[in-house]
Amino acid sequence: MPTVQSMDLPVPKHWQDFETIVRDAQSQRWNTSLAKNGRPGQKQDGVDIWGPDEIGRTIGIQCKRFKSPLDIKDVENEIAKAKNFKGRLSALFLATTTEHDAKLQEKVRLLSDRRVAQGEFAVSLLFWDEIVGSLLLNPEVFKSHYPQIHFPKSQMADKERLLAALELGYYGADIWAYLTLIFGEFGFMAQADPDEFFVILRVLERRAQQLLAPEDAAPILSSLKKLHIGCLRHQKKQSRWDREEIEAKRASSRIQKAVSLISMPESSILDIALQLGRIYHHAEEIPGIPIHRQMERDVRSILPKQSTASIARQFALARKQKPYMFGYKWAQRIYQLLDHELRFGL
Numbered sequence: 001m002p003t004v005q006s007m008d009l010p011v012p013k014h015w016q017d018f019e020t021i022v023r024d025a026q027s028q029r030w031n032t033s034l035a036k037n038g039r040p041g042q043k044q045d046g047v048d049i050w051g052p053d054e055i056g057r058t059i060g061i062q063c064k065r066f067k068s069p070l071d072i073k074d075v076e077n078e079i080a081k082a083k084n085f086k087g088r089l090s091a092l093f094l095a096t097t098t099e100h101d102a103k104l105q106e107k108v109r110l111l112s113d114r115r116v117a118q119g120e121f122a123v124s125l126l127f128w129d130e131i132v133g134s135l136l137l138n139p140e141v142f143k144s145h146y147p148q149i150h151f152p153k154s155q156m157a158d159k160e161r162l163l164a165a166l167e168l169g170y171y172g173a174d175i176w177a178y179l180t181l182i183f184g185e186f187g188f189m190a191q192a193d194p195d196e197f198f199v200i201l202r203v204l205e206r207r208a209q210q211l212l213a214p215e216d217a218a219p220i221l222s223s224l225k226k227l228h229i230g231c232l233r234h235q236k237k238q239s240r241w242d243r244e245e246i247e248a249k250r251a252s253s254r255i256q257k258a259v260s261l262i263s264m265p266e267s268s269i270l271d272i273a274l275q276l277g278r279i280y281h282h283a284e285e286i287p288g289i290p291i292h293r294q295m296e297r298d299v300r301s302i303l304p305k306q307s308t309a310s311i312a313r314q315f316a317l318a319r320k321q322k323p324y325m326f327g328y329k330w331a332q333r334i335y336q337l338l339d340h341e342l343r344f345g346l
Contacts, residue, residue, distance in 0.1 A: 173277025
């Protein structure tokens with residue numbers, strides 16, 4: 001059965017329609033309400049869409065319906081325009097109908113890092129398949145833009161549960177490690193943004209509610225809430241982290257036990273994600289050949305046949321990394337493979 005992405009979903013012919021699709025898609029992705037900036041003919045200062053992201057920071061989106069690929073000069077030009085936007089932006093996203101471009105993505109990441117270090121808004125890209133994936137989070141919203149396309153609602157709901165299992169396991173495998181990474185000495189030296197940890201907590205809360213029965217999610221949500229309150233308290237007054245350590249480890253333990261509370265294939269994905277999360281935090285070196293091969297077999301068992309080539313390519317690239325101090329990069333690459341294939345390959 002073809003996926004929506006494999007159908008070569010038609011790109012909107014008019015820029016107004018593209019703006020509306022982007023607004024609706026990202027509103028679903030961030031579970032928020034975004035608005036268009038003004039009306040046609042009015043000066044927009046480089047921002048077509050604006051509003052809060054999932055943790056309340058103000059973001060702007062510039063929509064570029066290009067036939068030819070974007071280049072870094074296009075990005076820099078849009079940044080210059082967005083500097084005139086009235087209101088402080090935390091990030092500017094450039095939404096484009098073009099396909100992924102790894103070289104451009106790298107340039108934009110480096111540019112964004114330099115800007116953030118200078119106290120300026122971050123910059124990122126939204127490609128067409130990502131926009132469609134966000135639109136698919138709500139079948140009714142998708143249908144309002146593409147009424148001619150019909151597919152079972154259950155298929156879309158199942159995809160969202162698989163993604164919930166992936167994110168819950170990966171970010172929940174060792175919450176205490178995340179907390180110490182951001183709030184600890186290393187995070188202090190690297191000037192880590194505490195909001196990053198609050199985003200992780202929000203992701204875990206949302207995914208636990210989506211994946212687990214209310215009575216199973218409740219203990220996890222309780223610990224996450226106490227962690228949130230504790231971290232806010234520590235931002236105002238430094239003290240011992242004993243209570244937060246207990247709650248973080250308690251939440252991670254309950255997430256690990258959730259493997260036995262859900263059915264296949266969600267339980268398999270949750271188990272793989274938990275392994276990746278532990279490797280991310282605790283493996284200084286790339287995992288050995290036996291673990292590498294076992295993980296590849298596990299990933300192949302849960303992804304469809306059309307993902308075979310991507311799996312082989314990404315595992316080969318992961319294995320080519322230098323064998324020291326890169327365990328987290330190995331885990332990150334496999335996680336990104338799973339995330340992409342679950343979103344766009346099913």
